[in-house]
Amino acid sequence: MQNEPNKPDHLVVVDTLEKRYTKGGVPVFSDISFSIDRGEIVCMIGHSGCGKSTILNILAGLESASSGQVSINGHTIRGPGLDRGVVFQGHALMPWLTVEQNVAMAIRSRHPGMQRGDVKNMTEHYLGLVSLKEAMHKRPSELSGGMRQRVGIARAFSTTPELLLMDEPFGALDALTRGVIQDELLNICAQTHQTVFMITHDIDEAILLADRLLLMSSGPNAHIAEVVQNPLPKERSRAEIHHQKGYSDLRNHIMDFLVQKLNLKEPKNN
Amino acid sequence: MMRRTDKLKGFALSVLLTLALLLTWQYLTLPFETHVGSSSAQNAEYEMLMGHTPATQQASHNFPSPRQFAVDAWQELKSPFHNTNANNRGIGWQLGASLYRVLIGYGLAVIVAVPLGLLLGQLPILRAGLNPFIQILRPISPLAWMPIALYTIKDAEECGIFVIFICSIWPILLNTSFGVSRLRKEWLDVARTLELSWARRLWLIILPAAAPTIVTGMRVGLGIAWLAIVAAEMLVGSSGIGYFVWNQWNNLSLSNVILAVLLIGVTGMILDTAFAALQRSVSYAE
Numbered sequence: 001m002q003n004e005p006n007k008p009d010h011l012v013v014v015d016t017l018e019k020r021y022t023k024g025g026v027p028v029f030s031d032i033s034f035s036i037d038r039g040e041i042v043c044m045i046g047h048s049g050c051g052k053s054t055i056l057n058i059l060a061g062l063e064s065a066s067s068g069q070v071s072i073n074g075h076t077i078r079g080p081g082l083d084r085g086v087v088f089q090g091h092a093l094m095p096w097l098t099v100e101q102n103v104a105m106a107i108r109s110r111h112p113g114m115q116r117g118d119v120k121n122m123t124e125h126y127l128g129l130v131s132l133k134e135a136m137h138k139r140p141s142e143l144s145g146g147m148r149q150r151v152g153i154a155r156a157f158s159t160t161p162e163l164l165l166m167d168e169p170f171g172a173l174d175a176l177t178r179g180v181i182q183d184e185l186l187n188i189c190a191q192t193h194q195t196v197f198m199i200t201h202d203i204d205e206a207i208l209l210a211d212r213l214l215l216m217s218s219g220p221n222a223h224i225a226e227v228v229q230n231p232l233p234k235e236r237s238r239a240e241i242h243h244q245k246g247y248s249d250l251r252n253h254i255m256d257f258l259v260q261k262l263n264l265k266e267p268k269n270n
Numbered sequence: 271m272m273r274r275t276d277k278l279k280g281f282a283l284s285v286l287l288t289l290a291l292l293l294t295w296q297y298l299t300l301p302f303e304t305h306v307g308s309s310s311a312q313n314a315e316y317e318m319l320m321g322h323t324p325a326t327q328q329a330s331h332n333f334p335s336p337r338q339f340a341v342d343a344w345q346e347l348k349s350p351f352h353n354t355n356a357n358n359r360g361i362g363w364q365l366g367a368s369l370y371r372v373l374i375g376y377g378l379a380v381i382v383a384v385p386l387g388l389l390l391g392q393l394p395i396l397r398a399g400l401n402p403f404i405q406i407l408r409p410i411s412p413l414a415w416m417p418i419a420l421y422t423i424k425d426a427e428e429c430g431i432f433v434i435f436i437c438s439i440w441p442i443l444l445n446t447s448f449g450v451s452r453l454r455k456e457w458l459d460v461a462r463t464l465e466l467s468w469a470r471r472l473w474l475i476i477l478p479a480a481a482p483t484i485v486t487g488m489r490v491g492l493g494i495a496w497l498a499i500v501a502a503e504m505l506v507g508s509s510g511i512g513y514f515v516w517n518q519w520n521n522l523s524l525s526n527v528i529l530a531v532l533l534i535g536v537t538g539m540i541l542d543t544a545f546a547a548l549q550r551s552v553s554y555a556e
Contacts, residue, residue: 082464106464
Protein backbone atom coordinates (compact mmCIF):
# COMPACT_ATOMS: atom_id res chain seq x y z
CA MET A 1 0.00 0.00 0.00
CA GLN A 2 2.87 2.37 0.74
CA ASN A 3 4.48 1.72 -2.62
CA GLU A 4 1.35 2.14 -4.63
CA PRO A 5 -1.20 4.83 -3.77
CA ASN A 6 -4.69 3.43 -3.33
CA LYS A 7 -6.49 4.01 -6.60
CA PRO A 8 -10.19 4.80 -6.15
CA ASP A 9 -11.33 1.80 -8.18
CA HIS A 10 -9.40 -0.66 -6.00
CA LEU A 11 -11.99 -1.69 -3.47
CA VAL A 12 -9.82 -4.31 -1.81
CA VAL A 13 -6.04 -4.28 -1.50
CA VAL A 14 -4.34 -7.40 -0.14
CA ASP A 15 -0.76 -6.69 0.80
CA THR A 16 1.91 -9.42 1.28
CA LEU A 17 -0.19 -11.76 3.39
CA GLU A 18 1.60 -14.63 5.08
CA LYS A 19 0.35 -17.33 7.40
CA ARG A 20 2.44 -19.69 9.46
CA TYR A 21 1.17 -21.85 12.31
CA THR A 22 4.51 -22.32 14.07
CA LYS A 23 7.05 -19.60 14.62
CA GLY A 24 9.91 -19.97 12.17
CA GLY A 25 8.18 -22.89 10.44
CA VAL A 26 7.37 -23.13 6.76
CA PRO A 27 4.49 -20.77 5.99
CA VAL A 28 1.28 -22.16 4.52
CA PHE A 29 1.41 -19.31 2.03
CA SER A 30 3.43 -16.15 1.71
CA ASP A 31 3.71 -12.99 -0.35
CA ILE A 32 0.03 -12.95 -1.31
CA SER A 33 -0.69 -9.55 -2.85
CA PHE A 34 -3.56 -8.66 -5.13
CA SER A 35 -6.30 -6.12 -5.45
CA ILE A 36 -9.98 -6.33 -6.37
CA ASP A 37 -11.70 -3.57 -8.28
CA ARG A 38 -15.22 -2.40 -7.60
CA GLY A 39 -17.72 -4.64 -9.39
CA GLU A 40 -15.10 -7.23 -10.22
CA ILE A 41 -15.43 -10.95 -9.63
CA VAL A 42 -12.14 -12.55 -8.68
CA CYS A 43 -11.74 -16.30 -8.36
CA MET A 44 -8.92 -18.03 -6.58
CA ILE A 45 -8.24 -21.52 -7.85
CA GLY A 46 -5.77 -24.09 -6.59
CA HIS A 47 -5.27 -27.49 -5.04
CA SER A 48 -6.46 -28.21 -1.54
CA GLY A 49 -3.91 -27.41 1.13
CA CYS A 50 -2.67 -24.20 -0.49
CA GLY A 51 -4.46 -22.11 2.12
CA LYS A 52 -7.22 -20.71 -0.09
CA SER A 53 -9.82 -20.93 2.65
CA THR A 54 -7.47 -19.29 5.13
CA ILE A 55 -6.95 -16.37 2.74
CA LEU A 56 -10.71 -15.97 2.41
CA ASN A 57 -11.15 -16.16 6.18
CA ILE A 58 -8.52 -13.45 6.62
CA LEU A 59 -10.42 -11.26 4.17
CA ALA A 60 -13.57 -12.00 6.15
CA GLY A 61 -11.75 -11.08 9.36
CA LEU A 62 -12.46 -14.48 10.92
CA GLU A 63 -8.77 -15.41 10.99
CA SER A 64 -5.69 -13.27 11.29
CA ALA A 65 -2.59 -13.32 9.12
CA SER A 66 0.89 -13.79 10.52
CA SER A 67 1.98 -10.76 8.57
CA GLY A 68 0.65 -8.49 5.86
CA GLN A 69 -2.66 -6.68 5.78
CA VAL A 70 -5.93 -6.29 3.95
CA SER A 71 -7.67 -2.98 3.39
CA ILE A 72 -11.14 -2.22 2.10
CA ASN A 73 -11.90 1.30 0.87
CA GLY A 74 -8.51 2.27 2.27
CA HIS A 75 -9.33 1.03 5.79
CA THR A 76 -7.30 -1.84 7.20
CA ILE A 77 -9.61 -4.59 8.40
CA ARG A 78 -9.35 -5.66 12.01
CA GLY A 79 -12.04 -8.29 12.30
CA PRO A 80 -15.29 -9.44 10.75
CA GLY A 81 -17.84 -6.86 9.74
CA LEU A 82 -21.01 -6.12 7.84
CA ASP A 83 -19.07 -4.53 4.96
CA ARG A 84 -18.18 -8.09 3.95
CA GLY A 85 -20.76 -10.81 3.38
CA VAL A 86 -19.74 -14.45 3.60
CA VAL A 87 -21.32 -17.43 1.87
CA PHE A 88 -20.01 -20.36 3.85
CA GLN A 89 -18.95 -23.70 2.42
CA GLY A 90 -21.61 -25.51 4.42
CA HIS A 91 -24.46 -22.98 4.20
CA ALA A 92 -24.23 -22.18 7.99
CA LEU A 93 -27.95 -21.48 8.35
CA MET A 94 -29.49 -21.58 11.80
CA PRO A 95 -31.49 -24.81 11.83
CA TRP A 96 -33.92 -23.54 14.49
CA LEU A 97 -34.96 -20.56 12.37
CA THR A 98 -37.10 -20.57 9.26
CA VAL A 99 -35.66 -19.44 5.93
CA GLU A 100 -37.35 -16.08 6.42
CA GLN A 101 -35.99 -15.66 9.95
CA ASN A 102 -32.48 -16.56 8.82
CA VAL A 103 -32.45 -13.78 6.25
CA ALA A 104 -34.34 -11.36 8.50
CA MET A 105 -31.69 -11.77 11.20
CA ALA A 106 -29.05 -10.53 8.76
CA ILE A 107 -31.24 -7.62 7.62
CA ARG A 108 -31.96 -6.54 11.19
CA SER A 109 -28.25 -6.62 11.94
CA ARG A 110 -27.61 -4.37 8.96
CA HIS A 111 -30.53 -2.04 9.70
CA PRO A 112 -31.09 -1.91 13.46
CA GLY A 113 -34.44 -0.37 14.29
CA MET A 114 -35.99 -1.10 10.91
CA GLN A 115 -39.78 -1.49 10.98
CA ARG A 116 -41.09 -5.05 11.09
CA GLY A 117 -42.94 -4.62 7.80
CA ASP A 118 -39.90 -3.23 6.02
CA VAL A 119 -37.76 -6.13 7.22
CA LYS A 120 -40.37 -8.51 5.86
CA ASN A 121 -40.50 -6.79 2.47
CA MET A 122 -36.73 -6.74 2.20
CA THR A 123 -36.50 -10.41 3.20
CA GLU A 124 -39.02 -11.30 0.51
CA HIS A 125 -37.08 -9.27 -2.04
CA TYR A 126 -33.81 -11.09 -1.40
CA LEU A 127 -35.47 -14.50 -1.25
CA GLY A 128 -37.14 -13.60 -4.54
CA LEU A 129 -33.70 -13.05 -6.10
CA VAL A 130 -32.89 -16.72 -5.52
CA SER A 131 -36.52 -17.74 -6.28
CA LEU A 132 -37.19 -19.13 -2.82
CA LYS A 133 -40.18 -17.00 -1.77
CA GLU A 134 -42.38 -20.10 -1.59
CA ALA A 135 -40.03 -21.81 0.87
CA MET A 136 -39.72 -18.90 3.26
CA HIS A 137 -41.63 -20.55 6.10
CA LYS A 138 -39.66 -23.79 5.92
CA ARG A 139 -36.74 -24.72 8.07
CA PRO A 140 -33.33 -25.49 6.54
CA SER A 141 -33.71 -29.19 7.35
CA GLU A 142 -36.72 -29.33 5.02
CA LEU A 143 -34.75 -27.92 2.08
CA SER A 144 -32.46 -29.56 -0.46
CA GLY A 145 -28.75 -28.77 -0.43
CA GLY A 146 -29.10 -26.39 -3.35
CA MET A 147 -31.96 -24.49 -1.75
CA ARG A 148 -30.02 -24.12 1.49
CA GLN A 149 -27.06 -22.69 -0.34
CA ARG A 150 -29.38 -20.24 -2.10
CA VAL A 151 -30.69 -19.08 1.26
CA GLY A 152 -27.07 -18.58 2.28
CA ILE A 153 -26.53 -16.46 -0.83
CA ALA A 154 -29.71 -14.46 -0.19
CA ARG A 155 -28.58 -13.84 3.38
CA ALA A 156 -25.16 -12.65 2.25
CA PHE A 157 -26.64 -10.28 -0.38
CA SER A 158 -29.27 -8.98 2.04
CA THR A 159 -26.67 -7.08 4.04
CA THR A 160 -25.57 -5.29 0.83
CA PRO A 161 -21.90 -5.91 1.55
CA GLU A 162 -19.14 -4.08 -0.28
CA LEU A 163 -17.39 -7.36 -0.82
CA LEU A 164 -18.98 -10.78 -1.10
CA LEU A 165 -16.79 -13.70 -0.03
CA MET A 166 -17.63 -17.22 -1.16
CA ASP A 167 -15.73 -20.33 -0.09
CA GLU A 168 -16.45 -23.11 -2.59
CA PRO A 169 -20.14 -22.32 -2.28
CA PHE A 170 -21.29 -25.00 -4.72
CA GLY A 171 -18.76 -27.70 -3.81
CA ALA A 172 -21.32 -29.96 -2.19
CA LEU A 173 -23.97 -29.66 -4.93
CA ASP A 174 -24.69 -31.84 -7.93
CA ALA A 175 -23.73 -30.51 -11.36
CA LEU A 176 -27.26 -29.57 -12.48
CA THR A 177 -28.14 -27.65 -9.33
CA ARG A 178 -24.74 -25.99 -9.40
CA GLY A 179 -25.35 -24.73 -12.92
CA VAL A 180 -28.72 -23.22 -12.06
CA ILE A 181 -27.36 -21.40 -9.03
CA GLN A 182 -24.31 -20.18 -10.93
CA ASP A 183 -26.62 -18.55 -13.48
CA GLU A 184 -28.67 -16.98 -10.70
CA LEU A 185 -25.54 -15.68 -9.05
CA LEU A 186 -24.24 -14.16 -12.30
CA ASN A 187 -27.60 -12.44 -12.78
CA ILE A 188 -27.70 -10.97 -9.30
CA CYS A 189 -24.07 -9.83 -9.52
CA ALA A 190 -24.76 -8.16 -12.87
CA GLN A 191 -27.81 -6.36 -11.42
CA THR A 192 -26.12 -5.22 -8.24
CA HIS A 193 -22.55 -4.74 -9.54
CA GLN A 194 -21.45 -6.82 -6.61
CA THR A 195 -17.73 -7.18 -5.95
CA VAL A 196 -16.94 -10.84 -5.30
CA PHE A 197 -13.97 -12.83 -4.09
CA MET A 198 -14.54 -16.51 -4.50
CA ILE A 199 -12.68 -19.77 -4.01
CA THR A 200 -13.24 -22.78 -6.18
CA HIS A 201 -11.51 -25.84 -7.52
CA ASP A 202 -13.92 -26.10 -10.45
CA ILE A 203 -12.28 -24.69 -13.60
CA ASP A 204 -15.54 -24.22 -15.54
CA GLU A 205 -17.10 -22.42 -12.64
CA ALA A 206 -14.11 -20.11 -12.41
CA ILE A 207 -14.17 -19.27 -16.12
CA LEU A 208 -17.91 -18.67 -16.06
CA LEU A 209 -17.98 -16.43 -13.02
CA ALA A 210 -14.59 -14.75 -12.76
CA ASP A 211 -13.35 -11.62 -14.45
CA ARG A 212 -9.92 -12.43 -13.15
CA LEU A 213 -8.43 -15.72 -11.93
CA LEU A 214 -5.71 -16.11 -9.35
CA LEU A 215 -3.91 -19.43 -9.79
CA MET A 216 -2.35 -20.66 -6.58
CA SER A 217 0.71 -22.88 -6.48
CA SER A 218 0.51 -25.90 -4.18
CA GLY A 219 1.37 -25.56 -0.51
CA PRO A 220 3.28 -25.44 1.71
CA ASN A 221 4.63 -21.98 1.09
CA ALA A 222 2.02 -21.43 -1.59
CA HIS A 223 1.89 -18.20 -3.52
CA ILE A 224 0.02 -16.69 -6.44
CA ALA A 225 1.70 -18.33 -9.43
CA GLU A 226 -0.24 -16.58 -12.13
CA VAL A 227 -2.97 -14.02 -12.64
CA VAL A 228 -5.19 -14.65 -15.65
CA GLN A 229 -7.54 -12.02 -17.02
CA ASN A 230 -10.67 -13.66 -18.39
CA PRO A 231 -10.65 -12.75 -22.12
CA LEU A 232 -14.31 -13.65 -22.57
CA PRO A 233 -16.81 -10.77 -22.59
CA LYS A 234 -18.42 -9.87 -19.25
CA GLU A 235 -21.87 -11.06 -20.31
CA ARG A 236 -21.24 -14.77 -20.04
CA SER A 237 -23.85 -17.47 -19.86
CA ARG A 238 -23.47 -21.09 -18.99
CA ALA A 239 -25.35 -22.24 -22.11
CA GLU A 240 -23.03 -20.57 -24.61
CA ILE A 241 -19.73 -20.02 -22.91
CA HIS A 242 -18.12 -23.24 -24.09
CA HIS A 243 -18.74 -22.26 -27.72
CA GLN A 244 -17.11 -18.89 -27.32
CA LYS A 245 -13.75 -18.15 -28.86
CA GLY A 246 -10.96 -18.33 -26.35
CA TYR A 247 -12.83 -20.59 -23.95
CA SER A 248 -10.92 -23.79 -24.71
CA ASP A 249 -7.57 -22.04 -24.73
CA LEU A 250 -8.25 -20.57 -21.30
CA ARG A 251 -9.55 -23.85 -19.97
CA ASN A 252 -6.57 -25.80 -21.30
CA HIS A 253 -4.20 -23.23 -19.89
CA ILE A 254 -5.63 -23.54 -16.40
CA MET A 255 -5.87 -27.29 -16.64
CA ASP A 256 -2.21 -27.52 -17.68
CA PHE A 257 -1.26 -25.31 -14.81
CA LEU A 258 -3.10 -27.41 -12.23
CA VAL A 259 -1.88 -30.74 -13.63
CA GLN A 260 1.69 -29.49 -13.84
CA LYS A 261 1.60 -28.38 -10.23
CA LEU A 262 0.25 -31.75 -9.27
CA ASN A 263 2.97 -33.56 -11.24
CA LEU A 264 5.65 -31.51 -9.58
CA LYS A 265 4.57 -32.97 -6.28
CA GLU A 266 4.27 -36.52 -7.49
CA PRO A 267 7.96 -37.63 -7.43
CA LYS A 268 7.85 -37.10 -3.67
CA ASN A 269 5.08 -39.66 -3.30
CA ASN A 270 6.61 -42.33 -5.56
CA MET B 271 -44.06 -42.56 14.51
CA MET B 272 -46.30 -45.29 15.85
CA ARG B 273 -49.34 -46.16 13.83
CA ARG B 274 -52.70 -45.34 15.33
CA THR B 275 -53.80 -48.94 15.59
CA ASP B 276 -50.57 -49.79 17.40
CA LYS B 277 -51.23 -46.96 19.84
CA LEU B 278 -54.72 -48.33 20.48
CA LYS B 279 -53.36 -51.81 21.06
CA GLY B 280 -50.79 -50.41 23.48
CA PHE B 281 -53.54 -48.61 25.36
CA ALA B 282 -55.64 -51.79 25.52
CA LEU B 283 -52.65 -53.64 26.93
CA SER B 284 -52.25 -50.96 29.62
CA VAL B 285 -55.89 -51.38 30.61
CA LEU B 286 -55.49 -55.15 30.76
CA LEU B 287 -52.39 -54.87 32.93
CA THR B 288 -54.23 -52.53 35.30
CA LEU B 289 -57.08 -55.02 35.64
CA ALA B 290 -54.64 -57.88 36.22
CA LEU B 291 -52.86 -55.85 38.86
CA LEU B 292 -56.13 -55.04 40.65
CA LEU B 293 -57.21 -58.66 40.55
CA THR B 294 -53.90 -59.84 42.00
CA TRP B 295 -54.15 -57.21 44.70
CA GLN B 296 -57.71 -58.28 45.46
CA TYR B 297 -56.68 -61.93 45.65
CA LEU B 298 -53.72 -61.31 47.93
CA THR B 299 -55.83 -59.28 50.35
CA LEU B 300 -58.77 -61.69 50.53
CA PRO B 301 -59.85 -62.06 54.19
CA PHE B 302 -58.28 -65.37 55.14
CA GLU B 303 -59.97 -67.91 57.42
CA THR B 304 -59.20 -67.07 61.01
CA HIS B 305 -58.31 -69.85 63.37
CA VAL B 306 -60.90 -68.74 65.89
CA GLY B 307 -63.37 -71.47 65.07
CA SER B 308 -60.92 -74.34 65.06
CA SER B 309 -58.81 -73.30 68.02
CA SER B 310 -59.36 -74.33 71.56
CA ALA B 311 -61.57 -72.34 73.89
CA GLN B 312 -58.57 -71.15 75.75
CA ASN B 313 -57.01 -69.82 72.63
CA ALA B 314 -60.27 -68.21 71.61
CA GLU B 315 -60.41 -66.36 74.86
CA TYR B 316 -56.82 -65.24 74.41
CA GLU B 317 -57.53 -64.04 70.89
CA MET B 318 -60.53 -62.15 72.19
CA LEU B 319 -58.40 -60.49 74.83
CA MET B 320 -55.93 -59.48 72.15
CA GLY B 321 -58.76 -57.93 70.17
CA HIS B 322 -58.57 -60.46 67.35
CA THR B 323 -62.25 -61.11 66.93
CA PRO B 324 -63.47 -61.99 63.46
CA ALA B 325 -64.99 -58.55 63.23
CA THR B 326 -61.81 -56.64 63.98
CA GLN B 327 -59.86 -59.10 61.88
CA GLN B 328 -61.79 -57.84 58.91
CA ALA B 329 -61.27 -54.19 59.70
CA SER B 330 -57.61 -54.17 60.65
CA HIS B 331 -56.59 -56.55 57.94
CA ASN B 332 -52.83 -56.21 57.34
CA PHE B 333 -53.14 -54.68 53.92
CA PRO B 334 -56.14 -52.83 52.52
CA SER B 335 -58.02 -54.48 49.67
CA PRO B 336 -58.61 -52.43 46.53
CA ARG B 337 -62.12 -51.69 47.70
CA GLN B 338 -60.97 -50.60 51.14
CA PHE B 339 -58.29 -48.47 49.49
CA ALA B 340 -60.83 -46.84 47.19
CA VAL B 341 -63.05 -45.92 50.16
CA ASP B 342 -60.16 -44.53 52.21
CA ALA B 343 -58.68 -42.69 49.23
CA TRP B 344 -62.01 -41.08 48.46
CA GLN B 345 -62.28 -40.03 52.11
CA GLU B 346 -58.90 -38.33 51.84
CA LEU B 347 -59.40 -36.86 48.38
CA LYS B 348 -62.81 -35.42 49.29
CA SER B 349 -61.17 -32.63 51.22
CA PRO B 350 -57.58 -32.46 50.02
CA PHE B 351 -56.98 -29.05 51.53
CA HIS B 352 -58.37 -29.48 55.04
CA ASN B 353 -56.08 -28.07 57.65
CA THR B 354 -57.26 -28.88 61.18
CA ASN B 355 -53.83 -28.93 62.82
CA ALA B 356 -50.17 -29.57 62.05
CA ASN B 357 -50.71 -33.34 62.24
CA ASN B 358 -53.87 -33.41 60.22
CA ARG B 359 -53.60 -31.63 56.93
CA GLY B 360 -55.06 -32.73 53.61
CA ILE B 361 -53.01 -34.53 51.02
CA GLY B 362 -53.43 -31.70 48.51
CA TRP B 363 -52.02 -29.30 51.03
CA GLN B 364 -49.03 -31.60 51.58
CA LEU B 365 -48.45 -32.06 47.86
CA GLY B 366 -48.59 -28.30 47.41
CA ALA B 367 -46.00 -27.82 50.16
CA SER B 368 -43.62 -30.24 48.40
CA LEU B 369 -44.15 -28.62 45.02
CA TYR B 370 -43.51 -25.22 46.55
CA ARG B 371 -40.17 -26.38 47.98
CA VAL B 372 -39.19 -27.90 44.65
CA LEU B 373 -40.22 -24.72 42.85
CA ILE B 374 -37.96 -22.58 45.06
CA GLY B 375 -34.96 -24.96 45.23
CA TYR B 376 -35.12 -26.01 41.61
CA GLY B 377 -35.81 -22.46 40.42
CA LEU B 378 -32.70 -21.26 42.24
CA ALA B 379 -30.71 -24.11 40.68
CA VAL B 380 -31.84 -23.06 37.19
CA ILE B 381 -31.07 -19.40 37.90
CA VAL B 382 -27.53 -20.30 39.01
CA ALA B 383 -26.74 -23.22 36.70
CA VAL B 384 -27.84 -21.86 33.31
CA PRO B 385 -25.79 -18.61 33.34
CA LEU B 386 -22.82 -20.42 34.92
CA GLY B 387 -23.12 -23.16 32.33
CA LEU B 388 -23.21 -20.59 29.52
CA LEU B 389 -20.01 -19.14 30.91
CA LEU B 390 -18.30 -22.52 31.37
CA GLY B 391 -19.29 -23.56 27.87
CA GLN B 392 -17.45 -20.61 26.39
CA LEU B 393 -14.40 -20.66 28.66
CA PRO B 394 -12.60 -24.02 28.36
CA ILE B 395 -10.04 -23.08 31.05
CA LEU B 396 -12.72 -22.29 33.62
CA ARG B 397 -14.48 -25.52 32.62
CA ALA B 398 -11.33 -27.57 33.15
CA GLY B 399 -10.68 -25.84 36.48
CA LEU B 400 -14.15 -26.43 37.89
CA ASN B 401 -14.55 -29.92 36.46
CA PRO B 402 -12.97 -31.84 39.41
CA PHE B 403 -15.24 -30.05 41.88
CA ILE B 404 -18.32 -30.76 39.80
CA GLN B 405 -17.39 -34.40 39.32
CA ILE B 406 -16.90 -34.90 43.09
CA LEU B 407 -20.01 -33.00 44.16
CA ARG B 408 -22.30 -34.47 41.53
CA PRO B 409 -22.55 -38.09 42.74
CA ILE B 410 -23.27 -37.13 46.37
CA SER B 411 -26.68 -38.34 47.44
CA PRO B 412 -28.89 -35.38 48.29
CA LEU B 413 -29.61 -36.79 51.74
CA ALA B 414 -25.91 -36.97 52.58
CA TRP B 415 -25.99 -33.18 52.59
CA MET B 416 -28.69 -33.15 55.24
CA PRO B 417 -26.56 -33.12 58.43
CA ILE B 418 -24.25 -30.44 57.04
CA ALA B 419 -27.24 -28.43 55.91
CA LEU B 420 -29.01 -28.81 59.24
CA TYR B 421 -25.92 -27.73 61.13
CA THR B 422 -25.16 -24.70 58.98
CA ILE B 423 -28.63 -23.58 57.88
CA LYS B 424 -30.55 -24.87 60.92
CA ASP B 425 -33.98 -24.01 59.56
CA ALA B 426 -35.63 -27.27 58.40
CA GLU B 427 -37.60 -25.59 55.64
CA GLU B 428 -34.50 -24.00 54.15
CA CYS B 429 -32.62 -27.30 54.47
CA GLY B 430 -35.19 -29.00 52.28
CA ILE B 431 -34.85 -26.25 49.68
CA PHE B 432 -31.06 -26.48 49.85
CA VAL B 433 -31.14 -30.23 49.25
CA ILE B 434 -33.30 -29.70 46.17
CA PHE B 435 -30.97 -27.00 44.95
CA ILE B 436 -27.78 -28.97 45.43
CA CYS B 437 -29.03 -32.11 43.73
CA SER B 438 -30.70 -30.52 40.71
CA ILE B 439 -27.96 -28.01 39.89
CA TRP B 440 -25.42 -30.52 38.48
CA PRO B 441 -27.25 -31.96 35.49
CA ILE B 442 -28.40 -28.46 34.47
CA LEU B 443 -24.89 -27.04 34.82
CA LEU B 444 -23.18 -29.90 32.97
CA ASN B 445 -25.71 -30.03 30.15
CA THR B 446 -25.69 -26.27 29.62
CA SER B 447 -21.91 -26.08 29.44
CA PHE B 448 -21.79 -29.14 27.17
CA GLY B 449 -24.44 -27.72 24.85
CA VAL B 450 -22.66 -24.39 24.57
CA SER B 451 -19.19 -25.88 24.09
CA ARG B 452 -20.47 -28.05 21.27
CA LEU B 453 -21.86 -25.08 19.31
CA ARG B 454 -20.89 -25.16 15.65
CA LYS B 455 -18.13 -22.71 14.80
CA GLU B 456 -19.94 -21.71 11.60
CA TRP B 457 -22.88 -20.28 13.57
CA LEU B 458 -20.56 -18.18 15.68
CA ASP B 459 -18.76 -17.06 12.52
CA VAL B 460 -22.11 -15.92 11.11
CA ALA B 461 -22.72 -13.99 14.33
CA ARG B 462 -19.32 -12.34 13.99
CA THR B 463 -19.75 -11.36 10.34
CA LEU B 464 -23.17 -9.89 11.21
CA GLU B 465 -21.52 -7.91 14.03
CA LEU B 466 -24.07 -9.13 16.58
CA SER B 467 -23.74 -7.63 20.05
CA TRP B 468 -23.03 -10.15 22.82
CA ALA B 469 -26.61 -9.94 24.03
CA ARG B 470 -28.02 -10.64 20.58
CA ARG B 471 -25.45 -13.37 20.03
CA LEU B 472 -26.54 -15.00 23.29
CA TRP B 473 -30.24 -14.61 22.57
CA LEU B 474 -30.26 -15.38 18.84
CA ILE B 475 -27.49 -17.97 18.49
CA ILE B 476 -26.13 -19.50 21.69
CA LEU B 477 -29.34 -20.06 23.65
CA PRO B 478 -31.46 -21.51 20.83
CA ALA B 479 -28.54 -23.65 19.65
CA ALA B 480 -27.94 -25.11 23.10
CA ALA B 481 -31.61 -25.12 24.18
CA PRO B 482 -32.28 -28.82 23.50
CA THR B 483 -29.33 -29.89 25.69
CA ILE B 484 -30.16 -27.31 28.37
CA VAL B 485 -33.78 -28.46 28.59
CA THR B 486 -32.66 -32.09 28.78
CA GLY B 487 -30.49 -31.15 31.76
CA MET B 488 -33.41 -29.29 33.35
CA ARG B 489 -35.63 -32.32 32.85
CA VAL B 490 -33.13 -34.65 34.51
CA GLY B 491 -32.60 -32.12 37.32
CA LEU B 492 -36.31 -31.85 38.03
CA GLY B 493 -36.62 -35.64 38.14
CA ILE B 494 -33.85 -35.82 40.74
CA ALA B 495 -35.38 -32.93 42.70
CA TRP B 496 -38.71 -34.74 42.92
CA LEU B 497 -36.98 -37.92 44.10
CA ALA B 498 -35.01 -36.01 46.72
CA ILE B 499 -37.78 -33.89 48.19
CA VAL B 500 -39.84 -36.91 49.32
CA ALA B 501 -36.85 -38.42 51.10
CA ALA B 502 -35.83 -35.09 52.61
CA GLU B 503 -39.30 -34.46 53.98
CA MET B 504 -39.40 -37.88 55.60
CA LEU B 505 -36.27 -36.89 57.46
CA VAL B 506 -36.94 -33.32 58.59
CA GLY B 507 -40.32 -32.22 57.34
CA SER B 508 -43.26 -30.94 59.24
CA SER B 509 -45.18 -30.80 56.02
CA GLY B 510 -44.97 -32.09 52.48
CA ILE B 511 -45.90 -35.31 50.76
CA GLY B 512 -42.83 -37.13 52.13
CA TYR B 513 -43.78 -36.16 55.66
CA PHE B 514 -47.34 -37.26 54.91
CA VAL B 515 -46.16 -40.74 53.89
CA TRP B 516 -44.15 -41.10 57.06
CA ASN B 517 -46.93 -39.72 59.25
CA GLN B 518 -49.53 -42.05 57.76
CA TRP B 519 -47.16 -44.97 58.24
CA ASN B 520 -46.94 -44.05 61.91
CA ASN B 521 -50.73 -43.95 61.96
CA LEU B 522 -50.70 -47.37 60.28
CA SER B 523 -52.98 -45.92 57.65
CA LEU B 524 -51.67 -47.93 54.75
CA SER B 525 -54.40 -46.74 52.40
CA ASN B 526 -53.16 -43.20 52.73
CA VAL B 527 -49.57 -44.34 52.24
CA ILE B 528 -50.53 -46.06 48.97
CA LEU B 529 -52.51 -43.01 47.90
CA ALA B 530 -49.55 -40.73 48.59
CA VAL B 531 -47.12 -43.02 46.76
CA LEU B 532 -49.41 -43.05 43.73
CA LEU B 533 -49.75 -39.27 43.86
CA ILE B 534 -45.97 -38.85 44.00
CA GLY B 535 -45.70 -40.95 40.86
CA VAL B 536 -48.46 -39.12 39.01
CA THR B 537 -47.07 -35.71 39.95
CA GLY B 538 -43.59 -36.74 38.80
CA MET B 539 -45.04 -37.93 35.53
CA ILE B 540 -46.94 -34.68 34.95
CA LEU B 541 -43.80 -32.61 35.64
CA ASP B 542 -41.79 -34.79 33.26
CA THR B 543 -44.43 -34.62 30.54
CA ALA B 544 -44.42 -30.83 30.76
CA PHE B 545 -40.67 -30.83 30.23
CA ALA B 546 -40.94 -33.31 27.37
CA ALA B 547 -43.28 -30.85 25.64
CA LEU B 548 -40.84 -28.01 26.29
CA GLN B 549 -38.05 -30.18 24.88
CA ARG B 550 -40.01 -30.80 21.69
CA SER B 551 -40.69 -27.10 21.26
CA VAL B 552 -36.99 -26.14 21.37
CA SER B 553 -35.55 -29.07 19.42
CA TYR B 554 -34.44 -28.66 15.84
CA ALA B 555 -33.26 -30.92 13.03
CA GLU B 556 -29.90 -30.17 11.47
